[in-house]
Amino acid sequence: xxxxxxDETFRDDYxxxxxxxxxxxxxxxxxxxxxxxxxxIEPHAGGKPGSVYxxxxxxxxxxxxxxxxxxxxxxRDPGRCESLPHMIDAEWDVLELIMTxxxxxxxxxxxxxxxxxxxxxxxxxxxxxxxxxxxxxATLPYPPFEYITRQTQxxxxxLDQRDGDLWADSGMITQQADWSLAxxxxxxxxxxxxxxxxxxxxxxxxxxLKYLLMLQLGKPVRRLNWTMTINPRLDTAPETxxxxxxxxxxxxxxxxxxxxxxxxxxxTLFRLPRSNGVLFSIRAYLASVGDLARYPRWGKRLHRVLRxxxxxxxxxxxxxxxxxxxxxxxxRMDDGALVEIGTHPE
Amino acid sequence: xxAAAPSIKSQPVYRPLEWDTAGASHLLFVAxxxxxxxxxxxxxxxxxxxxxVVADPIAAERLGKTTAAAQMVLxxxxxxxxxxxxxxxxxxxxxxxxxLVGPEDAIWQAAGIAARYGMLSPEIRLFQTGTKARPVFCxxxxxxxxxVRTNLVDCSGCGRTLFVRDHFSRRLGAYMGFQIxxxxxxxxxxxxVAYP
Numbered sequence: 027x028x029x030x031x032x033d034e035t036f037r038d039d040y041x042x043x044x045x046x047x048x049x050x051x052x053x054x055x056x057x058x059x060x061x062x063x064x065x066x067i068e069p070h071a072g073g074k075p076g077s078v079y080x081x082x083x084x085x086x087x088x089x090x091x092x093x094x095x096x097x098x099x100x101x102r103d104p105g106r107c108e109s110l111p112h113m114i115d116a117e118w119d120v121l122e123l124i125m126t127x128x129x130x131x132x133x134x135x136x137x138x139x140x141x142x143x144x145x146x147x148x149x150x151x152x153x154x155x156x157x158x159x160x161x162x163x164a165t166l167p168y169p170p171f172e173y174i175t176r177q178t179q180x181x182x183x184x185l186d187q188r189d190g191d192l193w194a195d196s197g198m199i200t201q202q203a204d205w206s207l208a209x210x211x212x213x214x215x216x217x218x219x220x221x222x223x224x225x226x227x228x229x230x231x232x233x234x235l236k237y238l239l240m241l242q243l244g245k246p247v248r249r250l251n252w253t254m255t256i257n258p259r260l261d262t263a264p265e266t267x268x269x270x271x272x273x274x275x276x277x278x279x280x281x282x283x284x285x286x287x288x289x290x291x292x293x294t295l296f297r298l299p300r301s302n303g304v305l306f307s308i309r310a311y312l313a314s315v316g317d318l319a320r321y322p323r324w325g326k327r328l329h330r331v332l333r334x335x336x337x338x339x340x341x342x343x344x345x346x347x348x349x350x351x352x353x354x355x356x357x358r359m360d361d362g363a364l365v366e367i368g369t370h371p372e
Numbered sequence: 373x374x375a376a377a378p379s380i381k382s383q384p385v386y387r388p389l390e391w392d393t394a395g396a397s398h399l400l401f402v403a404x405x406x407x408x409x410x411x412x413x414x415x416x417x418x419x420x421x422x423x424x425v426v427a428d429p430i431a432a433e434r435l436g437k438t439t440a441a442a443q444m445v446l447x448x449x450x451x452x453x454x455x456x457x458x459x460x461x462x463x464x465x466x467x468x469x470x471x472l473v474g475p476e477d478a479i480w481q482a483a484g485i486a487a488r489y490g491m492l493s494p495e496i497r498l499f500q501t502g503t504k505a506r507p508v509f510c511x512x513x514x515x516x517x518x519x520v521r522t523n524l525v526d527c528s529g530c531g532r533t534l535f536v537r538d539h540f541s542r543r544l545g546a547y548m549g550f551q552i553x554x555x556x557x558x559x560x561x562x563x564x565v566a567y568p
Contacts, residue, residue, distance in 0.1 A: 105514070206511045212543040213382065220382030221539050264511040264550050268532065271554025347555065 028134045031090040031151055037098070042258035044313055048087055049320065052313045053078045053290050054369045055250040059330040061339075063225040065233045070248035070294045078292060082127035082246070083178060084309060085135065090151050092179050092201075092260065099200040099261050100176070106263070107172045108211045109184070109196035116184045116196065116301035117171035118161060123296060123305065124174045149177055171196055180292075180309035185215070185238075187302055192238060194218050195303075201260035201310050203253045203289060204344065208265070223338045238295060241304055246296040253343045254352075255289045258312045277348040282355045283316030286348060288328065315352060319359055321371040326363070329356035380538040389471060389499040391418035396467025400424045401457055401482050403450060403474025404502025405431035410473070414439055420467075423460060427453020427478065428502075450478050457482055461489045472498045477507040477518055480545025504567040508536050509546040516546060523566040524552055533560060536567075 034041045044052070073079025078086075100106055109117060125147055129138035137148040143160045154177065158165040166173045175182045175198035184196035192215045199207040210218050215235045216226070225231060241247065255262055256273040277285055289312050296305040319325030332345070333353055340346050389409060391398065397420045402410065405428060423443035426432045432446040445460075447453040461470070470486050472479035479498045486496055505519045508527075515529020520536055527534050527549065534549030541548070553560050 206548070208514060209509060209511055209539070209541050209544065209548050213541065217382035217540075217542070220380040221537075226381050264548075266512075267554045268512060268551050271551070272557070274555050 029085065029087055029089070029132075029151075032087050034088070034091045036091070036095040036258055036260045040257050040259070042088070042091070042312070044317055045087060047076075049313055049317045050371055051077055052318065052371075053250055053292055053311055054288075054318070054324055054327075054371065055252045055290050056327050056331050057367055057369045059327060059365065060334050061331045062336075063222075063228065063230050065230055065237065066249045067234070067237060067247045068249070070246040070296075078309075078311070079248070081131040082294075083124060083131070083180070083307070084292070085128070085132055085179060089179055093152060093177060095260050096176060096198075096200045103265060105208045106200045106265075107175070107198045108207055109169060109171055110186075110212065113171070113184055113186065113196045113301070113303070114163070114169075116186065116298055116303040116305075117163075117169060119298035119300050119303065120182070120184060120305050121170040121174040122160070123298070124178055128178075152177060172198060180307050182308070183306040184298075185304040185306055187239065187304060190239065191215055192235065192304060199263070202263050202308070203255070203291070203310075204262055204264055204267070206264045221342070223342050224336070238304060241295060241297045243297045243299055246294055248292060248294040251291040251293055253289050254345050255287045255312060256285055256348070258287055258314075260310065260312075274344065274347045277351050279351055279354065282348070282351045283319070284314050286315045286352050287312045288315060288318060315355065319356060322359060323365050324371055325356055325359040326361070326365050329353065329360040330365075332356070380540075383538050383540045384476075384498070384500070384542070386498060386500045389413065389473065389497055391416075391471075392469040392495075392497065393418065395420060395469030395495075397421040397465070398423070398469050398471065399457075399460060399464070400471045401427065401453070401473065401479070402431050402435070403427045403453060403472075403478035403482075405434060406473060406499075406501040407434075409499070409501060410435070413471075418469075425453055425456045425460065427457075428474065450481075453478075454481055454485060458485050458489075461486050461491065464489070464491075468495065470496045472496065473501060475502045475505060476500050477505065477545070478502075480507070480542065483542070484545055506536060506567050507546040508534060508549040509541065509544050510534055511548055511550050516544075517549070520547075521565050521567050522563050524560065524563050525549065 036042055078084045125138045128136040135150050139146040145158055145160050147156045163169055181201055182198045183194050185192040186195040194210055194213050197207040216231050219231050259270055262270055289310055292309045294307045298305055398418050425445045426435055427447050427450050429448040432448050436446050445456045447456055472482045483496055505521050508517045508520045510527040510529055513530035515527055517525055517528040525534055532551045535552040537548045539548040
């Protein structure tokens with residue numbers, strides 16, 4: 027089925043909106059009333075039709091505008107896309123994985139013709155036609171990883187596997203929750219996750235690393251992660267913190283439902299065939315607290331999770347300044363009734 | 373040296389420095405005169421050729437009088453010392469082991485030079501000593517501000533007041549700095565000496 031793409035913005039006037047359907051399929055991450063870090067990894071092997079898990083890479087109504095926002099960010103700061111020179115095989119791996127997946131899963135929007143190494147790519151939503159030679163970077167207008175991730179929703183990191191570790195050696199990072207590719211590129215798995223509180227101590231990264239080193243070709247995995255963002259803004263990078271930091275002080279009891287967004291990342295990991303690297307995709311979904319609270323289950327549960335969130339996690343996620351107003355807003359909808367386990371909206 | 377676990381795991385922890393017996397030749401780079409450490413190391417030199425590059429005036433003065441290494445290069449400042457290090461490393465053969473002693477700014481710049489000439493991290497041992505002053509990478513304008521002793525510092529590039537975070541990049545050899553008052557302009561904690 028053809029997707030009706032929105033024309034909207036993720037900065038300045040923030041015209042981003044979710045349709046009713048987009049709210050209903052939102053990957054709400056809280057199955058229980060409390061939250062703690064865990065290695066919540068499961069196979070990424072499809073999901074219910076219409077859900078964000080159905081396809082390998084989820085394309086939704088925000089696709090065209092999100093690609094446009096990425097182009098704006100890259101125009102202002104080309105360093106948001108970095109790839110160390112030894113990563114070229116992995117770049118082609120990623121291009122192949124994304125093109126073949128999109129063409130298979132969304133034939134109304136994407137097409138790929140392969141004749142040996144001569145490929146022809148059609149991206150109808152963005153109006154792109156491109157003939158190129160697979161393996162010959164000179165036949166594309168950008169390096170292969172940048173080329174294809176400019177046309178895909180979500181941030182991407184390619185991890186190089188060596189010395190029993192995963193190194194963040196390539197990235198397309200324009201919509202991150204406050205971490206810097208320019209600073210982190212080339213780091214090991216645990217260095218890169220260094221600032222995350224608590225998770226190291228409870229062994230989350232030891233277990234996750236061990237698991238990911240064993241990741242098999244054709245058996246991708248996924249997990250959800252979350253934070254909160256003021257305004258539907260994708261570019262919440264440390265680089266531009268001087269631009270968006272003040273937004274955190276702009277929340278009032280009147281605007282809280284519209285201004286504060288739950289930001290959920292569907293993180294998927296794929297083993298890459300030639301390079302033996304791992305593609306780490308971070309697909310962000312934004313929904314305003316007001317939109318989510320239209321489902322009473324979600325409103326109550328979000329209230330309870332935020333209310334009981336340990337202070338150091340709230341600090342790390344940058345919620346401290348406005349969390350009391352979110353709690354006040356959601357508490358009015360929370361009658362204290364039991365909310366059964368599960369992330370479903372109704 | 374105490375090795376308390378850092379609050380952020382990217383921050384390096386330095387183990388007591390020992391010679392690597394697997395090395396065929398050895399290069400000791402000294403950017404601070406840690407006398408007990410250097411006396412201990414040089415009293416029991418490793419097998420194979422040993423070269424010493426000194427990049428600190430006090431250490432150069434003292435070691436120049438007391439040390440007999442096959443190759444001894446005495447420089448009185450860091451940038452000259454790094455140049456000497458580079459000229460040795462670029463001619464080096466397999467089996468070289470590199471030992472970097474000094475403040476973090478010096479030893480990570482040296483490690484970066486060695487990496488550029490293909491040395492691998494298991495071939496390089498680092499030990500922080502001397503000043504705790506930090507090199508700080510501004511995440512907003514990418515300028516490096518060196519010799520930072522305080523929790524807050526004005527960026528040498530964009531002039532913003534940066535908070536120095538414990539997050540460390542080995543590739544950049546620097547800590548992350550970000551604008552401290554981005555959420556409430558002008559609201560800043562007091563400046564304190566944090567890295568003497």
